[in-house]
Amino acid sequence: MQHIIPVDLALHCFHSDTYTVSHRTPHFVTSKTGFSKKSSDPEFDDYNAHLSALEQSTEKLLKDTKAYTDAATALMTGACGFGNHFNFLYSPLSGELSLGSKHPDAAATIANTPFYVEHLDELRSAMAPELELIETRVVGPAREFQGVLKVIRKTVTKRDHKLIDYDRFNNSLTKLRDKKEKSLSDEKNLFKLEQDFETATNEYDYINNLLKQDLPRFMQLATQFIDPLFHSFYYMQLNIYYLFLEKINSFAEGKYNVANCPASQIQSDYENNRTDAWSQIEDLGITKRIVSTSKLVQTKRAEGGAGAPIGRYSQYNNCIKHRKFCLALHATSCVW
Incomplete structure (x- = not known):
């Protein structure tokens, strides 16, 4: 059943919030420019700085985790597409004889391309549960923790508003008390300001002390919660790397010599094996731009x-x- 807020209650809340903001704004501006006194609590400020750092770290963990899973998915998608394209390229057309007999230099590549595609498909299937595990064991808990941080941040914002009210009434009360000649209206305002200041003090002290009491405990519990996430994420990445290495090595076994082969040697072997094929391709007429008659x-x-x-x-x-x-x-x- 849908709950409907009465119109008079909604208008009351709207006018109440508008009234509060309109009275806080002048003090907020004057405190920023140095014309009004602004209170501070060094102990709470230190806790608040730690809370901000924790918020930034959680956001960075979520971004890095998403970047890793997206990159791993894109890597496997690109690798499988690469293998399928080469498999199609090296497959003989209908009615055509074996390409290996026509091109003996590429016979090994033509023969191994289907197995390469098969290994990559198996690797992608094996990596899918690992990536899903990262989503459920790392991303999910981190998002829930981020939701808790947002609730705490709302409480901190409420505490800042109560501090503004406290400073606003304190400055007004001090200014009126320091006034040498007070009128009857000033005496009435003084009594009202004392009551407002007492209320603002009680509300600010309550929420400020509550945060100073609970924030250290929360930081300790947050550390115990975040550390396992980092360790889990590390070992999940390590498992994915091992899966990738095992599957690629099983494909290369008996076909290619990949033991202690530096990248510079792989590049030089590639340059030597491709001969002058590229220059021959460039000399073909179909690769040149067609000029109109x-x-x-x-x-x-x-x-x-x-x-x-x-x-x-x-x-x-x-x-x-x-x-x-x-x-x-x-x-x-x-x-x-």
Whole structure:
């Protein structure tokens, strides 16, 4: 059943909040500019600084965890796509003989590509539960902890508002007490300010002492809660690395020599094995930009206009010549 707030209660809350904000704003501005006295509690300020650091660390943990899981997912998606593309590229077309016999230099790659795709699919399936475990054991608890931090931050904000009220009434009361000549209206305001100041003091002391009492306990419990998350995240990453290494090594076993092979050697072997294939690809006509016939004609004319026409223009001239030849041949046959 939906709860409906009465209109008069809603208006009362709205006017109450508006009244409070309108009275806090002048003191907030004057305290920032140094015209009003602003109280401070060094003990609470220290706890508040630790709370802010904890909020930032929790936010960073969530961002780093998401970045890691997204990167791991993208890595496997890209690797599987890479393998599938190469498998398609090295698969013979319908009616075509084995590519390995036509290209003996690439026979090992052509033979191993299907197994590479198979290993990557198995690796992606094995990594999926590990990534899901990170979501449930690290991201989920961290978000719940972040929700608790938001509730505490609201309480700290409420404490700051009570401190503003305390300073506001304290400054007004001190100013009125220091006034040498007081009127009857000042005496009435003095009595009211004393009551307001007492109420503001009690409310501020209550929430301030409560936070100073509970924040140290919360920090201790938070440490006991966060540390296992970091350890769990570390070991989950380590398990993913071991899965990746085991699956890749099982694929390379008996096919490639990957033992103690530095990256510089892999790069040099690649440069040596690819021969001059790239230069041959660049020399192919299909890799060059196609120039329109009109542009070729213009270029030919700019060079001097000599030589036979090219492209569609050449075909047109050939058709004209062929037609004239046929007509002449027909006329000759008629004469004979």
